[in-house]
Amino acid sequence: MSSPNEIDEIRNSVRQLCARYGEEYWLALDRHNGYPTEFVKELTSSGFLTVLIPEAYGGSGLGVLEAAAVMEEVCRSGAHAGACHAQMYVMGSILRHGSEEQKKKYLPKIAAGELRLQSFGVTEPTTGTDTTSLKTMARREGDHYLISGQKVWISRIQHSDLMVLLARTQAKEETKKKTEGLSAFIVDVKAAEGNGLEIRPIESMINHHSCELFFDDLAVPAENLLGEEGKGFKVILDGMNAERILIAAECVGDGRYFIDKASAYAKERVVFDRPIGQNQGIQFPIARCYAEVEAASLMVDKAARMFDAGAPCGAEANIAKMLASEASWRAGDVCMQTHGGFAFAKEYHIERKFRETRLYQIAPISTNLILSFIGEHVLGMPRSF
Numbered sequence: 597m598s599s600p601n602e603i604d605e606i607r608n609s610v611r612q613l614c615a616r617y618g619e620e621y622w623l624a625l626d627r628h629n630g631y632p633t634e635f636v637k638e639l640t641s642s643g644f645l646t647v648l649i650p651e652a653y654g655g656s657g658l659g660v661l662e663a664a665a666v667m668e669e670v671c672r673s674g675a676h677a678g679a680c681h682a683q684m685y686v687m688g689s690i691l692r693h694g695s696e697e698q699k700k701k702y703l704p705k706i707a708a709g710e711l712r713l714q715s716f717g718v719t720e721p722t723t724g725t726d727t728t729s730l731k732t733m734a735r736r737e738g739d740h741y742l743i744s745g746q747k748v749w750i751s752r753i754q755h756s757d758l759m760v761l762l763a764r765t766q767a768k769e770e771t772k773k774k775t776e777g778l779s780a781f782i783v784d785v786k787a788a789e790g791n792g793l794e795i796r797p798i799e800s801m802i803n804h805h806s807c808e809l810f811f812d813d814l815a816v817p818a819e820n821l822l823g824e825e826g827k828g829f830k831v832i833l834d835g836m837n838a839e840r841i842l843i844a845a846e847c848v849g850d851g852r853y854f855i856d857k858a859s860a861y862a863k864e865r866v867v868f869d870r871p872i873g874q875n876q877g878i879q880f881p882i883a884r885c886y887a888e889v890e891a892a893s894l895m896v897d898k899a900a901r902m903f904d905a906g907a908p909c910g911a912e913a914n915i916a917k918m919l920a921s922e923a924s925w926r927a928g929d930v931c932m933q934t935h936g937g938f939a940f941a942k943e944y945h946i947e948r949k950f951r952e953t954r955l956y957q958i959a960p961i962s963t964n965l966i967l968s969f970i971g972e973h974v975l976g977m978p979r980s981f
């Protein structure tokens with residue numbers, strides 16, 4: 597685990613990198629639904645996007661604590677981390693559940709930036725949060741699986757070479773437990789598109805490159821099965837804590853971005869012959885948001901340290917994600933209010949970040965599902981679904 601000084605060095609280096617991609621860069625991409633190809637390449641070549649890949653496979657071999665610092669700084673700079681964050685945690689499913697052949701085949705190329713693993717295919721239109729009811733089926737035929745079904749909201753697939761996909765290899769009704777009979781696959785996106793996979797972009801509120809996917813007997817080599825057949829739910833579940841901690845770190849970065857902007861503007865904007873920040877009606881909400889983001893940041897730190905120590909951290913990862921996503925949203929709202937009408941001008945950038953940070957109360961998991969996890973698994977109350 598890195599020392600506080602080493603973490604500060606990571607933060608400083610990420611800040612310097614992000615400073616080369618100012619807010620105008622992100623605004624221009626947002627206007628045209630563009631993808632930050634140069635930014636992602638530089639984040640990869642500088643080793644920041646690959647911090648979690650072990651040194652033996654060409655990465656930096658650092659932990660979630662360091663990865664969280666990277667993602668927080670990316671978001672604090674005004675960037676939109678949603679363009680690239682998935683590579684950090686999707687890679688973990690290959691690392692933890694892949695065969696040695698799969699690790700050797702994919703991880704060094706991901707670390708070198710030759711392969712992009714940015715896509716994660718779980719959500720389906722008819723079943724949503726109820727993951728184990730998903731309907732996409734994979735049936736074995738010889739040395740291939742044939743996959744048919746549909747996914748929705750699958751982000752970055754058009755900017756990804758590989759996708760980790762969850763499908764059923766056994767119908768839910770035929771299993772003893774609903775979490776059985778699901779299998780995870782590594783899909784070569786470029787080979788699949790037009791050969792059983794159709795990709796349709798979704799026009800959405802933020803520039804997240806999310807798509808609908810249609811599978812019609814897509815042939816995936818059997819060697820691309822990730823982990824054991826029928827045990828794919830665990831492959832996905834194991835990556836979720838890292839994902840939640842990293843998303844929470846992004847929200848802390850967003851929250852700090854909003855507080856930096858709001859407090860700076862409150863000091864300089866003069867109305868009724870005094871800075872608006874002199875009015876407690878403006879100052880106190882910003883101060884409250886600061887306190888909330890600081891508290892969420894402590895929870896992110898705790899969850900990340902537990903994850904890196906190999907301790908069970910489902911509760912902490914979920915709590916961090918919920919508190920940070922709520923704190924960043926409130927900070928965004930207060931930042932909007934502080935800027936008055938100018939908050940609506942795109943050149944102030946706040947409205948873009950405000951839209952972007954809203955996502956994290958819904959995806960990758962919504963707040964109600966986190967509350968249900970805490971109620972049931974931490975507090976032992978009755979299961980509600």
Ligand SMILES: Cc1cc2nc3c(=O)[nH]c(=O)nc-3n(C[C@H](O)[C@H](O)[C@H](O)COP(=O)(O)OP(=O)(O)OC[C@H]3O[C@@H](n4cnc5c(N)ncnc54)[C@H](O)[C@@H]3O)c2cc1C
Nearest residue numbers: 716717718719724725749750751804806959960962964981
């Ligand atoms: C921009 C964007 C990017 C995304 N990227 C990806 C991606 O890359 N890969 C991927 O697989 N998915 C992705 N998703 C999907 C995302 O994970 C889901 O939208 C999210 O998990 C919620 O599922 P749903 O939209 O089907 O909502 P639903 O499951 O339909 O839920 C709707 C609402 O009802 C609530 N609800 C449902 N059941 C209960 C219950 N029992 N008790 C209380 N409340 C309940 C939910 O909390 C939610 O607020 C993305 C979504 C968005 C918007």
